[in-house]
Amino acid sequence: MADISLDQAVAPLVITLDIGSSSARALLYDGRGRRVASVGTQEPYELTSTRDGASEDDPEAAMDRVCRCLDALLGQITPSGRPIGAVAISSMASTFLALDGEGRPLTPVISYADTRNAQDAAALRERLDERVIHERSGCLLRTSYWPARLAWLRRTRPDIWRRARGWTSLGEYLELRLFGRRRVSHSVASWGGLLNRHSLEWDAGLLDDLGISADQLAPLADVGERLEGLAQPFAARWPALAGVPWLPAIGDGAAANLGSGCVDAGRIALTVGTTGALRIVVPEVPAIPAGLWAYRVDRRAALLGGATSEGGNLYAWLHGSLRLDEESDAAMGVLPPDGHGLTMLPFIAGERSPGWAGDAKASIHGITLDTTPQEILRAAMESVAYRFGLIAEGLAGAGGEARQIIASGGALLRSPV
Template identity: 55%
Template sequence: MRRCDWSSKWPRSRLVSLLEGQNLRQRRTEGLVTATVIPQEATPPLILALDIGTSAVRALLFDRLGRAVQGPTAREPFEIRTTVEGASEADPDALLERIWRCVDGVLAQAGPLTDQIAAVASCTFVSNLLGVDAAGRAITPLTTYADTRAAAEARRLRAELDEAEVHDRTGCLFHPSYLPARLRWLATAQPDRFRRVARWISLGEYVELHLFGETAVSYSVASWTGLLDRRRLVWDEKLLAALPIRADQLSPLTDVSVPRRGLRPPFADRWPALREVPWFPAIGDGAAANIGSGCVSPRRVALTMGTTSAIRVVVDGPVERVPPGLWCYRVDRRRSLPGGALSEGGNVYAWMRETLRLAEPEALEPALAALEPDGHGLTVLPFLAGERSPGWAGHARATIHGLSLATTPVEVLRAGMEAVAYRLALVFDRLRPLLPEAPQVVASGGALLHSPVWLQIVTDVLGRPVAVSQVAEASGRGAALLALESLGLLSDVGEAPPFLGTTYEPNPDHHRRYRQAIARQQALYEQLVADRRP
């Protein structure tokens, strides 16, 4: 593997003039304003970005200014299998086929633009785990961060090891969403299959293994495992000593700036335009979302809400002390990513709308907007998939308290939306010591951006202005911008325009009301969750 330098072919002086003089074209797609460019006006080179999320695989092209190229896009939906026992699994080989079809689709639509593709970048949902045999064949399902079956093992790890010390070294707490507890659970629950595993890898590594016959894992993806020493950027030996695996069963570590070239014959023949272009290692979708939405320093805080939610900030170097209840991941060797993630977000909205048999989202917005803030008398703990930040109670389950004969389905939905916002506020409060006095909050993610009501709720709950990102595909764009930086076409990802749109302003009266509601939610949490944490 080697670093690439394309700056001699496309000098940065040309980029500066483009940034200063180019009129950035904007369009409205599915109700969302996004910075894009028509193919004829795209500034080369182009980056093919693959965004592998928890509900779909997406592929699209970005130009040198980080604008999505209109037209060549592909999307393949898939489902994560869940069970009442807490399983959250996917078929890794079926996922690969969807990824390959997305690449097929974009290249077929791109036509002559394929000659301008300088690299392939990708991001994936993280904290996923897959076991392969010595030949690289998958012999376990792909388990995701939402799998809660390892809750008892997380409890045992807390009893055996100093969790505060591990949190300081790895940036992660003991929780079923991370690999330490999950690996111990797999060794106990599926011992025969566990013994057959030669290597434990992530989905991004599995993609690379098929394409190139070998693989490494980026510091970014590795930091989401709970096994990486975040300061030394090596696998944590002390923690591995307490687990049923060896370090040589994990992939070598690498940085996001170190690509591979030379596709294996089946793929080189399938995609001749990509045969020798650099393919950069996958990074965590959360890190990519920060970069893609312009949140590349502590001055801008990224608030993302898709299926799940998170608040994150990019800082240079290692964080001296990770705030209690939060995590600290990596963007790359140079940049850290402290923040907190919720297992709840758009999934709460989707579950409530389906279960309560409510109307389509567009029809619901006026009814939701007509309700007073916290005017329903309900207190909701929105833990449909357990809790991550800030309490990390993986065993927690959702609760709706205060229902009466007068409660309406729309009120229940609004209470759920507010409840998610309250959990985000708790994370934001803990993150404040790492932020300047008045950071800008930037919102992205389809669940949030498609609901102005929810955006206003979050704004009022935080009590801070919230700017809307105009980037529809923030994670894919972030992966593309990091590739441009690695190619030498950007000296820093901060050079790319952030594409910020409407700013929502908080209502002080609503904020005060919501702070009281947060206290009420916390009191219920203490009664039902915290006092019963295993």
């Protein structure tokens, strides 16, 4: 669908906030789903990573980033006098932070890529039947999800565990700051691993096992439920949004499928941003293939797929480490497939689908004195493609008879190779 100018936009206008793992963006769409090309802003950033597996962001920095994006976008719209009909949000999933009794953060925002809880994930798998939990929640007992995150925090930060009165995702925390209350969509909740995918309620058995209660989690909301009435000082900062309905954040993967038109099993969405994923939308998932996950789009539709921990991040890391440029990309693009003699495991941030070895590390085998940086980059991109191939096999086995693959994502679109 072609982008349009603000003069061509048809009401209602919708502001979208996209809180990703490498940038925050504010864009504007019209009532027909067309992007207003002249309006929008983006602020890049980097998650803080450490050698022990941390992947974090500062909650206040994340909040300020979103606010600055909204400031800039509203400044672009205000001269036109066009009213805003709604604000919609997608956020990277899953994110996690602990809150005290006043709703203040006790931890950084911990991202899906944090692997410091690998020991706790392994301990949960020894104590619980992972196949049962996978079937019930749609998620595995692995480092990306909340069960292992909570177990890690309880083991390593007992002081924070005792003080914590709430557990939240980044999208919920944003609402808490803006409105003084929070809720969580079934979409975002399903990414945490604590939602029962059959009842669409918090899984009481799992919460009890982890030592938390449902009242420490946000109330569940469907994707169309409105929240209005910005608290101060935000109502004064953005008077154009003071009475505008905000919709609960959904997972970035669900948003990518919807935006790509991949809304049934006939189309697979392939996304390559910082990380990568393959996903299909289906009414229900009777049995989840090994190594894949089943999240929610909303109450009515499930999202079946698998995600990798590498994609554009691996590409960018190699570009920086090997000091590559656009000419290097072009040279890499004409190399014959598998002509480099290299075997690469691309796990610079651990492995997610389908093997879920959260503490896996990247490796390159076969380097000789003749190996070029372009060949290493080529081997890296081929290794990512092989990971997608494994996920695609799992989707096909689950009845995903896709007629078409729709590819999107910032890393993919920025590089023809």
